[in-house]
Amino acid sequence: xxxxxxxxxxxxxxxxxxxxxxxxxxxxxxxxxxxxxxxxxxxxxxxxxxxxxxxxxxxxxxxxxxxxxxxxxxxxxxxxxxxxxxxxxxxxxxxxxxxxxxxxxxxxxxxxxxxxxxxxxxxxxxxxxxxxxxxxxxxxxxxxxxxxxxxxxxxxxxxxxxxxxxxxxxxxxxxxxxxxxxxxxxxxxxxxxxxxxxxxxxxxxxxxxxxxxxxxxxxxxxxxxxxxxxxxxxxxxxxxxxxxxxxxxxxxxxxxxxxxxxxxxxxxxxxxxxxxxxxxxxxxxxxxxxxxxxxxxxxxxxxxxxxxxxxxxxxxxxxxxxxxxxxxxxx
Amino acid sequence: xxxxxxxxxxxxxxxxxxxxxxxxxxxxxxxxxxxxxxxxxxxxxxxxxxxxxxxxxxxxxxxxxxxxxxxxxxxxxxxxxxxxxxxxxxxxxxxxxxxxxxxxxxxxxxxxxxx
Numbered sequence: 001x002x003x004x005x006x007x008x009x010x011x012x013x014x015x016x017x018x019x020x021x022x023x024x025x026x027x028x029x030x031x032x033x034x035x036x037x038x039x040x041x042x043x044x045x046x047x048x049x050x051x052x053x054x055x056x057x058x059x060x061x062x063x064x065x066x067x068x069x070x071x072x073x074x075x076x077x078x079x080x081x082x083x084x085x086x087x088x089x090x091x092x093x094x095x096x097x098x099x100x101x102x103x104x105x106x107x108x109x110x111x112x113x114x115x116x117x118x119x120x121x122x123x124x125x126x127x128x129x130x131x132x133x134x135x136x137x138x139x140x141x142x143x144x145x146x147x148x149x150x151x152x153x154x155x156x157x158x159x160x161x162x163x164x165x166x167x168x169x170x171x172x173x174x175x176x177x178x179x180x181x182x183x184x185x186x187x188x189x190x191x192x193x194x195x196x197x198x199x200x201x202x203x204x205x206x207x208x209x210x211x212x213x214x215x216x217x218x219x220x221x222x223x224x225x226x227x228x229x230x231x232x233x234x235x236x237x238x239x240x241x242x243x244x245x246x247x248x249x250x251x252x253x254x255x256x257x258x259x260x261x262x263x264x265x266x267x268x269x270x271x272x273x274x275x276x277x278x279x280x281x282x283x284x285x286x287x288x289x290x291x292x293x294x295x296x297x298x299x300x301x302x303x304x305x306x307x308x309x310x311x312x313x314x315x316x317x318x319x320x321x322x323x324x325x326x327x328x329x330x331x
Numbered sequence: 332x333x334x335x336x337x338x339x340x341x342x343x344x345x346x347x348x349x350x351x352x353x354x355x356x357x358x359x360x361x362x363x364x365x366x367x368x369x370x371x372x373x374x375x376x377x378x379x380x381x382x383x384x385x386x387x388x389x390x391x392x393x394x395x396x397x398x399x400x401x402x403x404x405x406x407x408x409x410x411x412x413x414x415x416x417x418x419x420x421x422x423x424x425x426x427x428x429x430x431x432x433x434x435x436x437x438x439x440x441x442x443x444x445x446x
Contacts (some may be wrong), residue, residue, distance in 0.1 A: 022386070024398075025362065025407045029382065032363035032404070051379040059383030 003043050004030055007053055014057035022060060068139045076139045080132065085180060087131050089187050091123040096191045108216065112203070116195070175329045176252040186244045194237060200226055206289060218285045225281050229274065236271045239264050253326035261323035265316040272312045276305045348376060350426055352384060353419045356394055359408040385409050393418055 004027065012023045033046045050056060058065050068076050099116050196203050201223035208217045243264045247257060275281060282304075355368050362382055369376050388394045393415035399406050411419065 021407075024405070026382070028404055028406050029362040032361070032406070049378055051377065056379040056383070059379055060386060062387075 003040065003047065007047055007050070010053035011057045011060075014054065015060055019060070064143060066143075067136070068143055072139050072143055076135065080135055083131055083135065084128060085184065087127045088124050089184070091127045092120050092188070093191060095120045095123050096195055099195070112195075112199070173252065173329070176254070176326055178247045178250070178252055178257075180248075183244055183248045186240070186247075190237060190240050190244070197226065197233060198230075205283075206286065218289050219283050220286055222280055222283050225278055226275070229271070232271050232274065236268045239267050253323065253329070255327050258320075258323040258327035262320045265320050269313055269316045273309055276309050281305070344375075347426070348380070348384070349388075350419075350422050351376075352381070352388070353393065353411065353415065353422065356409055356411045356415070357419075359397075359410040361399075361406040361408050365409075388415070 007030075008023050008026050011026060012019060015022060030046055030050070033049070034042055096116055099112060099119070200221045201219045202216065204221060205219035206217045243257075243260050246260055250257060351369060351372075351374050352365065355365060360368070362385065365385075366376065366378060366381060385394070385396075389396050389409065392412055394409045395412050396407055396409050399408055
């Protein structure tokens with residue numbers, strides 16, 4: 001008797017409150033199955049036939065026994081894949097900007113970079129968990145509240161699939177594909193460049209090992225000169241960001257992307273030339289330091305700057321050509 | 332191998348279960364009596380499937396239930412509703428049609444089809 005009570009309780013406690021009727025019917029059924037003067041062995045045999053109370057209870061419930069079913073699963077995964085990278089980028093950008101703005105000017109370069117990295121990783125993990133949780137919650141609720149119960153998989157727009165959906169999908173060839181890693185790399189590079197450029201006075205320069213500690217001796221650039229070009233630098237960064245965004249949305253190299261890439265390279269090259277032709281760009285202290293170190297007197301500014309500009313132009317040209325080659329790749 | 336075969340057989344039978352149950356409910360039956368009838372016809376049904384199925388059929392208005400308290404033990408009886416009878420008729424026709432078609436398909440020649 002005892003086992004039967006527990007069994008019925010195990011079933012009914014998984015059901016909504018009002019299902020007393022199921023308990024009564026279950027008891028009547030079990031008693032029907034038992035022989036007269038039954039033993040515990042008989043009871044066990046009957047309960048084995050009825051099976052796990054969890055399974056039986058789930059049979060009575062119309063509620064799904066899964067978090068997200070086949071109808072929503074594809075839309076769920078697609079949304080996650082779309083939103084998680086975007087969240088990552090936003091968090092990294094916010095963390096970088098916060099660190100730049102709170103920069104007092106007396107911290108060491110390594111500390112700043114470690115801060116950005118640490119906070120960035122922590123922030124990304126946090127944001128990823130939050131995003132994952134909320135999207136999953138929304139879909140789990142959808143799964144349980146949608147009464148229409150379409151039996152077919154829904155697309156991301158939550159509509160039934162029609163052949164017209166195919167027209168909206170760009171045909172991406174493998175050779176022209178722009179990988180998300182490339183996009184991500186570009187964004188990280190832009191963020192690092194921005195941080196370094198506007199803090200070059202603390203970051204780029206000569207470091208010396210003084211009593212086992214790395215000390216910043218003299219900056220390489222004249223920060224006032226760098227700051228005076230802030231507008232065109234920001235403009236170049238905006239152009240870069242726009243290209244990255246355009247590449248991300250398109251997903252592949254096209255003639256348009258290649259032309260945008262050309263424009264971006266022209267803009268950044270012009271900015272580079274403007275900055276590096278300024279004769280006050282390099283810090284006088286650095287030149288003095290350099291000359292003392294090697295015990296020579298020479299004008300390093302001229303050749304150095306020409307070298308940088310040439311290098312920049314060469315890389316820009318290679319990048320532009322590669323862009324067009326990818327855009328015109330067949331297949 | 333035999334696991335795979337078993338899962339196919341289970342799947343095949345699952346579809347016919349509702350029809351088998353409905354066909355026996357022209358006269359009132361209670362849970363266990365239905366199990367016994369089905370077992371006599373060699374139709375194996377998981378009991379953890381059958382009882383919830385009866386409830387679902389009732390919810391869908393195919394069967395009606397009533398408690399009989401006149402005997403020593405109260406029992407819940409299920410019997411086809413008018414709507415349930417209609418559905419059963421159509422399901423039976425559909426079943427005959429499907430099995431005939433499948434039989435022809437499997438044998439590969441029309442002449443051997445049963446009537």
